[in-house]
Amino acid sequence: MSATVMERLRAGTRGAHDGLEGARFSTAMTDGTLPLDRYVGQLAAYRVVLEALEGELSRATDPSVGSVWSEELRKLPLVDRDLNHFGGGDGLGDGSSSALAAEAGKAFARAVRDAAAADPRALLGFLYVMEGSTLGGMVLGPYVTKAYRLDAGDGVAYYGCGDRERWARFTARMNAALTAPEAQEPVIAAAREAYRHTIAITRALSAGLPAAT
Template identity: 65%
Template sequence: MTATVIERLRASTRTWHDALETSGFATAMVAGTLPLDRYVGQLAAYRVVLEALEGELSRAASPSVDRVWSADLVKLPLIERDLRHFGESDVHPKPWAAGETKAFAQEIWHTAASTPQALLGFLYVLEGSTLGGLVLRQYVTTAYRLHNADGVAYYGSGDRDRWARFTARMNQALSEPEAQGRVISAAHRAYHHIAAMTDALSVGLAPGP
């Protein structure tokens, strides 16, 4: 029986996923030692990426994208809400990952111009990261003494029911092996950029326990 695109994506990107979980940034977050401005720095970096990706997805001339992308997947307003919250608290991080973030945005724009269907590989990675964020949210709220959704709207946006609907749409829209291959390749490129961003945000952090 032929594997679905989600099964292929999950198996193919497992190594990337595991490596990010052991990054200096992630281990410091779980240990409760991640400086607040690093957390906000990550949000600022992801805002740039989301603005590029969601904008291109909304304009993409691709039947596959039309079948998958929908308003319930939009995350940009949530991350902007978090950044406004910290801005009001006068938390203004340094642009540690500015170069790496710009490179990711450029990758998105290039892909949108050449192979818009492949944008779904980027979307898979970012949508999956918010599902994982549901677990990390508890560490963030405890470390920075946050209340309700203040500062964690993006990290709290993961939803297992929505993920199930998203993956079902992906599988329905991407049944051909060639199309799956383009999306899987894009997912690997997304992880490459996210790893570079995470490395930049991890510089100088003490190793985890």
């Protein structure tokens, strides 16, 4: 029996996923030492990406995209809510690290738009990676809440939106929409590219952080 697209995506991006989890940005988040400006810098970079990705997904006419994408998956309002909590990021994301992350986010957004023009199915590979980031928020959200003393979800809406049921629904739609191996290939390639861009954002935000003790 052939592997499902979600099985192939997981296997094909495992190394990149593990690398992100081990990045200093990620470990600083879990040990409570990540500076607030780095956290806000990530949200600001992701906002640029999500604006491009969700816009292209909403406009796409490809049947595969239409059968997977739904308003339930929209995360741009959540990032906006978080950034607004921190004053829109003013004064928090202006350092060189956040500036480099912002440039990496713009490059990611350009890749999304290029993919939409070349093969809209590739958008689902980008969506896989961004949706996975909020699933990981189930673990990271409590660390963020504690580190920045956040209450009632303020400032942590993006990291608080993932849950297993949501991921299960997304998995089912992806597997139903992309059954043929040839339809899966552009999605897997896009997911790998999405991880490369996500790693670039994370690397920028990891620069200069002290080593874990």
